[in-house]
Amino acid sequence: MTEALLATRRLLVIEDDRDIAELLSLHLSELPAQVTLASDGRQGLGLALTRGPWDAVVLDIGLPGLNGLDLCRELRAQAARVPVLMLTARATELDRVLGLELGADDYLTKPFSVVELVARVKALMRRAAMPAADAEAAGAAAPTVLATGPLRIDRPQRRAWLGPGELALTPREFDLLWYFACHPGRVFTRDELLDAVWGHGHDGYDHTVNTHINRLRNKLGTPLTPGGFIHTVWGVGYRFEAPA
Ligand code: CA
Secondary structure, eight states, X not given: OOHHHHHTOEEEEXXXXXXXXXXXXXXXXXTTOEEEEEOSHXXXXXXXXXXXXXXXXXXXXXXXXXXXXXXXXXXXXXXXXXXXEXXXXXXXXXXXXXXXXXXXXXXXXSSOOHHHHHHHHHHHHHHHHOHHHHHHHTOTTSOSEEEEXXXXXXXXXXXXXXXXXXXXOOHHHHHHHHHHHHSTTOEEEHHHHXXXXXXXXXXXXXXXXXXXXXXXXXXXXXXXXXXXXXXEETTTEEEEOOOO
């Protein structure tokens, strides 16, 4: 990725706390990126939907107008692929985010370190924006399209289809599905999945993995796929296998 391309990256920060918003704007613009701020939920959703494409959205939960949980749900319904990092003020909010399975790609609990936030945003943008380079880095022999049963996944395009229908996957869900599909039959622990899909050193939670897997399962579950693709291996983790 060249500097010129990096400079065109666009980030939307939806946060009503002016001090935090300005701090984030200052640090994120150094990525470099063009940062747009919104301090109200409705305004933020409007910008998210009409002024895109965005390379990532940083979204606070407690917002006037429309809260971040509803905003995220609406955003996912209309723009499935934009990477979203949610900011939560309390651990109880984090539980709600994870429990509701809204489709956020990452989470940080306030107070957070700005350095950590910038690193997370960078990682999200890298995953979403450089699929071709990723595939290249993984080696020339690595497959770029996988088909198993009714499922077809195109890595360079970052698109997946189940039967005739395209799946609306978030960037993280796509990465998880791709990783699973590359290793059919193998059992992964949650830690292994965190390392492989979220990256080494990610300060993740086991339930981050669970919640993404549940979302992916919901999206993969149709009459075409009785029994599903992602199987729980009790006490160990998960295994991917196409339905027979
Ligand atoms: Ca707030």
